[in-house]
Structures are given as C-alpha cells and as structure tokens.
Amino acid sequence: MLLIPCPWCGPRDEAEFHYGGQAHIAYPDNPAALSDEEWARYLFFRDNPKGPFAERWSHTAGCRRWFNVVRDTATNEIHAVYRVGEPRPVTA
Amino acid sequence: MADSAAERRSPAAAYAARFEAASAGGGLRLAEIPFLTQVDLRVDPKSPAAERIGTAIGVPLPVEPGTVASGGDLEVLWLGPDEWLVLGPDGAAPDLVARIAEAAGGEHVSVVDVSAQRTTLAVAGERARDVLAHGCALDLHPRVFGPGRCAQTMLARANVILVAGEDDVRVLVRSSFAGYLAEWLLDASVEYVAGG
Numbered sequence: 550m551l552l553i554p555c556p557w558c559g560p561r562d563e564a565e566f567h568y569g570g571q572a573h574i575a576y577p578d579n580p581a582a583l584s585d586e587e588w589a590r591y592l593f594f595r596d597n598p599k600g601p602f603a604e605r606w607s608h609t610a611g612c613r614r615w616f617n618v619v620r621d622t623a624t625n626e627i628h629a630v631y632r633v634g635e636p637r638p639v640t641a
Numbered sequence: 642m643a644d645s646a647a648e649r650r651s652p653a654a655a656y657a658a659r660f661e662a663a664s665a666g667g668g669l670r671l672a673e674i675p676f677l678t679q680v681d682l683r684v685d686p687k688s689p690a691a692e693r694i695g696t697a698i699g700v701p702l703p704v705e706p707g708t709v710a711s712g713g714d715l716e717v718l719w720l721g722p723d724e725w726l727v728l729g730p731d732g733a734a735p736d737l738v739a740r741i742a743e744a745a746g747g748e749h750v751s752v753v754d755v756s757a758q759r760t761t762l763a764v765a766g767e768r769a770r771d772v773l774a775h776g777c778a779l780d781l782h783p784r785v786f787g788p789g790r791c792a793q794t795m796l797a798r799a800n801v802i803l804v805a806g807e808d809d810v811r812v813l814v815r816s817s818f819a820g821y822l823a824e825w826l827l828d829a830s831v832e833y834v835a836g837g
Contacts, residue, residue: 610794
C-alpha cells in the first residue's frame with residue numbers, strides 16, 4: 550500500500566485517498582470552438598509515462614482536499630506533493 | 642404531540658449494557674456519549690469573519706491541521722483548511738448556530754447543525770489506544786496524538802473523527818456506522834477485558 554503524504558494531514562494510507570488522474574489538464578478556453586476531435590482529445594487522451602507523473606489525489610477520508618502528487622509510475626516512489634494552484638516542483 | 646426529546650434514542654443506545662460489562666476490568670472503559678452538539682463551520686480562515694466567529698464563541702479557530710482548540714464548554718476541531726467542527730453539550734446547537742451566523746455577518750460562511758450526523762463513542766483507560774490500534778493505521782501514542790489533537794481517518798474501515806485526550810480517545814462515528822463500530826470495539830477489546 551502507498552503511504553501518501555497529504556499536504557495538510559501528513560502521511561496517510563492509500564486507502565484514505567481517491568485518485569483523480571493526470572494533473573494540470575486545463576479546461577479549453579472556448580470549448581464551443583473545438584472540433585470533435587480536439588474535444589475528444591481534451592476529454593479522453595492522457596499521458597501514460599513510465600516514470601514521474603503528475604497526478605491528482607483527494608484525501609477523501611480526511612480533510613477532503615484535492616492536491617497534486619508527482620509519482621513514479623514504475624516504482625511508485627513519490628517525488629513531490631503540492632497543493633492545488635502551486636506549480637509543479639522540479640524533481641530529479 | 643409527544644415531547645420529541647423523550648422519544649429520541651442515540652445510535653449506540655442498545656450497546657450500553659455490553660459497554661458497561663466490557664468496562665468492568667478498569668483497564669478499558671467503553672461508553673457512548675450521546676447527543677453532543679456538532680456544528681460544521683466553513684469559512685476562509687484569513688477573513689475577518691473567521692476572527693469575529695472565534696471571538697463570538699470564545700475559541701479562536703485552530704489553523705494548524707489536526708488540532709483542537711477549547712474554551713468554556715466548546716471544542717473546535719480542525720477538519721480542513723477552511724472547515725471546522727464545533728463540539729458542545731447537548732442542546733447548545735440553536736444558540737451556537739445563531740451566534741456564529743450573527744458573527745459571520747454577510748460574509749461567505751456556512752454554518753450547519755450536524756449534531757445528528759454522528760454519535761460519540763468514548764474509549765478510555767490505559768488500554769484505549771491499544772484497542773484502537775487494532776483497526777487504525779495512525780500513530781496514536783500520546784507523544785504524537787495527545788490532548789489537543791484530532792484526526793479524521795478510518796477505524797476498522799469506517800470513517801471517523803478521533804479526538805485525543807489524556808488517557809482516552811473519543812471516536813465520532815456516523816450514526817449508521819455506530820452499531821458496526823460498537824460491535825467492532827467490543828470484539829477488539831476482548832483480549833483486554835477477559836482477564837480483568
């Protein structure tokens with residue numbers, strides 16, 4: 550089980566969290582202007598890297614806040630945890 | 642109409658006798674504390690309203706995660722960066738909600754009486770933290786989870802709020818989970834009460 554350091558509550562079991570997919574996906578400025586293909590790309594296409602990946606988590610069984618985690622998808626090592634609105638920290 | 646106060650029954654009322662029997666040894670004491678007032682408060686901690694509310698209820702809102710501030714017969718639990726739970730004695734809710742709402746003025750504040758949402762199970766005695774450790778991943782040692790600390794977490798897979806005391810921990814559990822958690826507590830405490 551992952552031990553995820555919530556930026557508010559500290560390290561907690563993975564079971565207390567919900568996963569929210571890739572982070573930093575901006576909502577299109579003008580969705581009505583997008584073609585179907587562009588809209589589908591926004592909705593369904595996500596990165597799938599082997600290595601560090603910025604993703605959203607919510608501490609549902611605790612403070613119920615959303616935050617971002619940089620997790621290595623190959624090793625599950627957590628490189629960084631930061632609050633919503635903060636820029637992605639530079640990690641090795 | 643009948644008096645509704647005479648008819649109300651707390652979620653874990655049916656467990657009173659078994660709690661008492663399990664508490665006979667002295668090393669562990671289980672009991673339900675029914676009908677405590679609980680008021681959920683959401684406000685921007687940096688706003689003037691947060692300060693006015695703190696003054697109005699006589700307890701400044703704690704801003705450090707997982708801490709409890711108390712004063713008079715009220716306790717204020719940190720639930721999130723902009724959310725608190727105010728605990729008080731039975732019957733205090735209407736007055737408390739009115740006081741907070743008045744202090745909030747016209748600002749963006751949410752005050753909700755959630756007293757019926759949860760009941761309180763008191764787990765006390767020198768074995769209290771050992772019993773809870775059977776189903777809780779947090780470090781409950783008084784060195785890190787002593788008086789003045791609270792935590793929202795899972796106990797035996799049920800969502801709870803733990804409020805630490807000197808040799809006791811209060812478990813705030815949702816009403817519909819109270820029976821399940823009471824059964825779990827009684828089961829987890831068997832090894833600590835059998836010899837007593």
